[in-house]
Amino acid sequence: MTEIDTLHILNKAPEHPRSAECLRAIEPGDVLLLIESAVLTLATCSDLQAGITIYALAPDVLARGIAHSTAEASLVDFAAMVELTVQAQKVISW
Amino acid sequence: MTEIDTLHILNKAPEHPRSAECLRAIEPGDVLLLIESAVLTLATCSDLQAGITIYALAPDVLARGIAHSTAEASLVDFAAMVELTVQAQKVISW
Amino acid sequence: MGTLMVIDQPPYGTWAGREALDMAFSLAAFDQPVALLFTGAGVNWLRKSQETTGIGQKSVEKNLSAALIFGVEALYADATACARYGLVPDNMVTGVAMAENSAEVIRQHSHIAFAG
Amino acid sequence: MGTLMVIDQPPYGTWAGREALDMAFSLAAFDQPVALLFTGAGVNWLRKSQETTGIGQKSVEKNLSAALIFGVEALYADATACARYGLVPDNMVTGVAMAENSAEVIRQHSHIAFAG
């Protein structure tokens, strides 16, 4: 993994107002990690802009039964989530 | 007060997805009572459709400092809130 | 008529939906008429193949599949929310009725309770 | 630089904003750089003339008015959210800086903490 400016960790469902705020705040060089209810964003197809690097926590994806809808994101385990927080200059938990 | 079909009691801020769901579900003959964070809907000007009967709980309006923005609603106390639940055929707490 | 439990919160990230299911099953156990309406992010409770071992929670998929057998009268899903989340009959638990207009479903019940 | 506490939840209906204020004041008390950003429904914390006796909670208006005195470096308010809620300098506590772009305010701080 290369160095990351800001790692945005989002745990809110797409309906939550903080989800839209998070997606608006992402800049080139940032990375988005979807966890918990936020993995449902991958099932909506439309909420994610192209061109950002997206990861999603695999246990949360599997729990929601959406492993087939995750083309936009790379699935990661907790070890990789730790590594993302190491690589990032700054981490924001939305 | 005349008889009410359904009394919709909303306590969510306008950003909450249930707020929009509630406003969509209101029918002629229904009444909307805004309490807690939902009184902030009165400060947004735009979220409320015309033609529905709206009440707002006065202690919640005063706490948010928006008593000057409540032209669309009649302010009520808890005694009147009780009376609204008596008059209504059905009460939905959103 | 009867009670409609409305679940609009997503599965597993909050507990409210799970506890609303318990309420519905409890009414059914006492032979009271009850139906469930899933809307918003809550429709995701209805997706097939939920594998929850990795998050340390029990899946509710079996409970939902058995809801009609245990006396819940109907499982309604808001059609707009299902479309938004890519949910179609093929990837949903069986026995779900699509509701084109959930406000209408709400009007048809005399007692409405939300999941928290 | 320093910590930015972000408050996007409305006053009184939830406790998260109140507890985020406590965090900000605590950093200031230890002479750590800290600022507050109010956005979404959270901008309503900044309105003047909050009379909370009727709901049995303490108003935070005085605390916010004193935030700069107690060492909080800035109170930012998201301009779009303020416009949505009819908030203008005249009806807001003093000392608030309008932020036309809150993402920019977030980028300027090294440590970001949300209210719950």
Next chain:
Amino acid sequence: MATISLQNYTLVITGAPYSSQAPQTALSFAKAAIAAGHTVDRVFLYGEGVHLASSLSAPPSDEHHWADQWSRFLSDNAISGVACIASALRRGLVNDSEQKRYELPANNIREPFIIAGLGEWVEGSMTSSRVLYFHGGD
């Protein structure tokens, strides 16, 4: 004044004190209902709402003590206050007998609240003329 229609209420609280306004709104409502001559059959705490039944809550002295105010209101008006057992056990609210059953170090239910099953809510739905829910705000 129209003819007076007296109601009996079941109140369901699903929001916790010091996280939501639900307990304080519900208390003001209940007091107004009693003052108008109506009856409150039962208050049922569910989900996060069970925290209202804690005997160990100790808010600052200049803040309202919602658990204390609620328990005094229930006692003064002989109203049954029930915390759902399934919600309560997960969240660490237990009475004397659950303490023994699960071999826990203490119990923390404030009188006159009791712990019982969802059947109490079902009964409220069947017998009260009005069932009102007081939810959290987020």
Next chain:
Amino acid sequence: MATISLQNYTLVITGAPYSSQAPQTALSFAKAAIAAGHTVDRVFLYGEGVHLASSLSAPPSDEHHWADQWSRFLSDNAISGVACIASALRRGLVNDSEQKRYELPANNIREPFIIAGLGEWVEGSMTSSRVLYFHGGD
């Protein structure tokens, strides 16, 4: 493999067990961090998160017991677990000395969690190389 950069973390949990996923996500994260050679300096419970420190939680035997799992993880790895005193007292989480001070009928903090002020969080912000927040989902 690039050069290994070892971090020391302060983890802040603001979501309650059995209401949010925050405690379980944070525990899996903490275990993975330790397994990778990093250090967890401190776990700070704030807001609703203080309920994770309850000694009275008794979930059904076929569900995970997050308070028990967290306290064993903290003990096994000699990590400090701190519940914010202001959040805890309001919500009915008290230790022995707060029980005496407020003349409460019991205490309910699970070892090795302790109760302390926001200064513990401030110190974490100043001294840990990474501070991560685990919030509730609603």
